[in-house]
């Protein structure tokens with residue numbers, strides 16, 4: 001299945017294949033994110049939404065279980081996330097260009113070495129570039145604040161400026177941080193399916209300040225983004 005889609009707007013029409021073939025699995029971490037996505041989908045039969053759990057491992061297992069024996073054409077990791085300073089503000093969206101397992105590797109006296117650098121595996125999954133580009137354009141046309149760039153998957157929510165700076169220095173254009181994307185993406189990759197990651201920014205990656213999190217605002221913009229998704233993917 002090629003990664004094309006029909007756009008109702010603007011004008012570029014790229015068929016995603018037959019509409020009856022389009023089946024999208026959206027994976028969120030928690031039920032509040034699922035509820036926001038479901039509200040936006042208005043029972044669109046082409047979409048299923050799964051609460052995959054918090055963290056890449058549980059998300060990978062649950063995504064894999066959902067994909068077995070099913071005929072999905074696209075997998076989307078969606079939810080709230082942290083935005084990197086200067087890349088994504090609270091209340092904006094990030095459409096991932098790639099999904100990076102940012103803390104999968106080894107700490108060395110010369111700094112962090114990723115699993116790729118160690119020769120033990122992969123830590124970066126490219127999202128479907130054409131879909132990401134088209135969806136970003138549609139979100140912009142819908143006047144939603146949207147940025148693009150790598151979305152980092154971490155096992156520990158960043159809580160200091162030092163870590164945020166280190167991550168941003170190591171991964172060019174790092175735009176958002178979350179905890180599930182690499183697990184969801186690896187499950188999709190394992191089934192030969194395209195993957196996207198869309199994050200609604202609830203906080204800025206850096207010093208831990210729970211009072212600064214804007215989860216409701218992020219859920220609202222996640223819902224608005226998914227409304228657009230149903231219009232664009234036809």
Ligand SMILES: O=C(O)c1cccc(C(=O)CC[C@H]2O[C@@H](n3cnc4c(=O)[nH]cnc43)[C@H](O)[C@@H]2O)c1
Pocket residue numbers: 029030054055079080081082083154156157158177178179180202203204205208209210213
């Ligand atoms: O620092 C805390 O105590 C704290 C406060 C609120 C939420 C958390 C989480 O662990 C949320 C993890 C959950 O939300 C996603 N998420 C949202 N923002 C971020 C972030 O800056 N870095 C990583 N993950 C984030 C994540 O995908 C999880 O599903 C902690």
